[in-house]
Amino acid sequence: MNPCNHHSVSIKEMQKLCVSLVPIFNHLQPTEMEKIVHATRSASYQRGEQIYGAGDTSAQLFIVHRGLVKIFRLSESGREQLIRLLEPGDFMGELALFSGSPFDHFAVAMEQTELCVMTREDLNAFIEQHPKISLRIMEEFSRRLERAEKLISCLTSEATEQRIAAYLVELADEHAANSFTLPMSKKDIASYLGTTPETVSRKLAEFQENGWIEQSGQRNITLLDRYALQNL
Amino acid sequence: MNPCNHHSVSIKEMQKLCVSLVPIFNHLQPTEMEKIVHATRSASYQRGEQIYGAGDTSAQLFIVHRGLVKIFRLSESGREQLIRLLEPGDFMGELALFSGSPFDHFAVAMEQTELCVMTREDLNAFIEQHPKISLRIMEEFSRRLERAEKLISCLTSEATEQRIAAYLVELADEHAANSFTLPMSKKDIASYLGTTPETVSRKLAEFQENGWIEQSGQRNITLLDRYALQNL
DNA sequence: CGGACCATTGATTTAGATCAAGGTTAGTGG
DNA sequence: CCACTAACCTTGATCTAAATCAATGGTCCG
Known part of the structure; x- marks a missing residue:
């Protein structure tokens, strides 16, 4: 101080x-x-x-x-x-x-x-x-x-995968765009969502494989299938 | 309404x-x-x-x-x-x-x-x-x-077992006594702590086996070893 | 350019969810 | 007041999602 x-x-x-x-x-x-x-x-x-x-x-x-x-x-x-x-x-x-x-x-x-x-x-x-x-x-x-x-609701009632997906949708809403930059490191995102950096990495990779998102660079994400993410 | x-x-x-x-x-x-x-x-x-x-x-x-x-x-x-x-x-x-x-x-x-x-x-x-x-x-x-x-901190950083233990300690503090009555059903406690009634039951049984708490009736609990619970 | 931190991917482990089947309690209505 | 029913609780067996451990590659900052 x-x-x-x-x-x-x-x-x-x-x-x-x-x-x-x-x-x-x-x-x-x-x-x-x-x-x-x-x-x-x-x-x-x-x-x-x-x-x-x-x-x-x-x-x-x-x-x-x-x-x-x-x-x-x-x-x-x-x-x-x-x-x-x-x-x-x-x-x-x-x-x-x-x-x-x-x-x-x-x-x-x-x-x-x-x-x-x-x-x-x-x-x-x-x-x-x-x-x-x-x-x-x-x-x-x-x-x-x-x-x-x-x-709190999210943390207690939804699975990790759903939480990550919901977080992406929330970010897109905040930016009012399907492309956005993550506001913090994956490590911090993991901490915020009550999971680990490894799991965040894995899930994002998985979402990308499914064609739901597109990652570019280390922090840029484009939502391709918002509906799929919301309905996990 | x-x-x-x-x-x-x-x-x-x-x-x-x-x-x-x-x-x-x-x-x-x-x-x-x-x-x-x-x-x-x-x-x-x-x-x-x-x-x-x-x-x-x-x-x-x-x-x-x-x-x-x-x-x-x-x-x-x-x-x-x-x-x-x-x-x-x-x-x-x-x-x-x-x-x-x-x-x-x-x-x-x-x-x-x-x-x-x-x-x-x-x-x-x-x-x-x-x-x-x-x-x-x-x-x-x-x-x-x-x-x-x-x-939120609790939900994201601590394991279910620790959360349940911490909740018991919190209740004891609120009542300023080691014996107290659970304020709600185990089902609701589970929902509040982001777990299932089964797990709450099991963990409480486990705590009792370890001699850390004493359950009586269906809703009365006495803390016997607060220290153990806090340091899970 | 170099070091520290961050990210990714794989292999393994485990805590806790889920499914299932009794036993118990408490609130309801006769 | 008692009996009944529905909701709650408990304990067991199984399963799975995600944590952990581990090793390599990438990126940013001084």
Whole structure:
């Protein structure tokens, strides 16, 4: 944890920096933006740098402004379990913020990343003054919760093969295209889907043999038979 | 969906009914309670009755006042996947409320159950007037999210045996005692943990043989060797 | 250019699912 | 209150999907 605080940057710089807050913290008057500026600090991280780790305590809300952050746990056996990837506009650290309990997971920057940081007091004060914003935050929470619960259903009720197929379809939907690039390494995909890199490799090869997908390079995939994948 | 609205009950009755809101909606002045009363309707369900199902749309927040509600999905194969059990004070329906998308899961009363029902408009207005409450709701969200993410880690990184053991330890912690009653049928436990009733049976029998637990009746368990269970 | 990490493919093993058949419990209705 | 039925639980035998172990090739980054 070494957030470099730049409390003396110009308001204009901060506004630019806080542009990622817009999806959540919108409905703001220009004069209100100044309050966010004072409530927010910025922190910068290099690729591979840890933002926080399990056991750390920090009553701060982190909002990704630029870059990519990986959230994961380490199991007893030392296996890394990927929870999710955060893109600009996503936030993290909310549990520590609300309950004060220490983190039980790790956050690491996957590339050059800039964060906005808010303390609990700041958030409290902010929400009291801009109550409508809390609804948007709740909306975001509920979306994440939905995603988590869907993943749980998937993990418990579907076979590994189906999970991998469903994941491909999900990616295609996100990109609104049949060709896309995997957002992470096969190793991480395996961790996310609760399987092993070997199995991911094998299943993708199998899907390709069946003519359902086309792999090119190491991370590019084209869906050829979406229907087949969905009906495994 | 057949909520029986009682909009004409006395304020006193509603206060009693809404006592379960306290964990979330506290910090209220007596005069403010009246607003909740007007914002809330009550609905009553029999054991086994469905509150809503996948596909239904309803922009309402349901808060459990009395009883027990089971939330589950049905997978393609028709397998029931238990998401969670709601006890008094818990709420549901928030995603439909915020995003307007239809439910993708089912909610069924497990016993005689009473709910408080709030529409989106009611919640909006309410939060604008009582912004502090939104922090408590977020807290609740973040707790649920934490639980879901822990379950995901568990499902992906641990073996079935470890999951069952960890679940027993969790139950003991919740009850703050080594003896406790399983909160649901073994069938439902299996569904929750992503396994089958047979495996749950076998593993519990195995744990008992090893002297780690003691089963009595069909739902009572005493932990004898917590350490062994935690270090599978 | 070199080293570390990632990906692929094959051979083997195993945990847990599935299928099957009793025994038990609990909620229902007379 | 008791009897009945349906759902639940348990234990056994078999099967299979995926993990693990292992070895080679590929790719990215310093």
